[in-house]
Amino acid sequence: MKEQLLIYGAGGLGKEILSLVRALGQFEPLGFIDDGLRKDTVVKGIRVLGGLDVLNSFTTPVNLVIAIGDPSAKSILVKMIDPSRVYFPVLIHPSVIIQDEESVAIGEGSIITAGCILTTDIRIESHVLINLNTTVGHDVALGSFSSVMTGVNIAGTVKIGDGVLVGSGANILNDVTIGNFSKVGMGAVVTKDVEAETTVVGIPARKV
Ligand SMILES: CC(C)(COP(=O)(O)OP(=O)(O)OC[C@H]1O[C@@H](n2cnc3c(N)ncnc32)[C@H](O)[C@@H]1OP(=O)(O)O)[C@@H](O)C(=O)NCCC(=O)NCCS
Known part of the structure; x- marks a missing residue:
């Protein structure tokens, strides 16, 4: 029997995560949790069960995937969840290539969506999102709650701190370190x- 799984967030990313869960075939999506939608709203055939309180209605721990892209919102939410009530599975789309699996560590709740390629000696902490068609080179570290949006290229020996947002299509050059809770704009070349806590945009990326 498939394990049941809840998806936190029924917005655009939530729908994409639902399609990832369905592509994996490993879990049965039990429902969405969403604090902004009315209970029993149906999104892509799956019911919104309610807000955060829904977790208290389960007598045994339940699998939960967080479909929130904003790193700060993600980190606040995870701190509000009683860890004894949930498991945070790692979700990796079947099309993802991890060339050297033994040297790639991935923390709980992290999600890697379709078309990503990771090479070797990579450390991904917990609740990280690596979105569509992103490449991650050798000796890269990605801190907890970071979200790397679509089509990003992360070169070798890059260190990305906790809670960093990397916008779609950004390129991060070798040996660069990005501080905690910084934001890299869509299309930037870093x-x-x-x-830390700095927003950079453009080519080459400059602080705004
Ligand atoms: C960089 C980013 C985080 C800044 O967001 P913000 O803090 O709300 O900043 P603002 O939108 O107020 O923009 C600040 C300034 O930077 C400029 N700017 C914003 N994003 C930019 C980008 N990607 N490239 C170049 N300039 C950009 C704005 O035009 C604005 O300039 P101004 O002060 O001269 O008017 C955001 O614009 C961004 O690129 N997010 C990534 C989104 C993404 O990848 N989505 C994909 C989802 S899959």
């Missing part, structure tokens, strides 16, 4: 280190 050539130098980025301080």
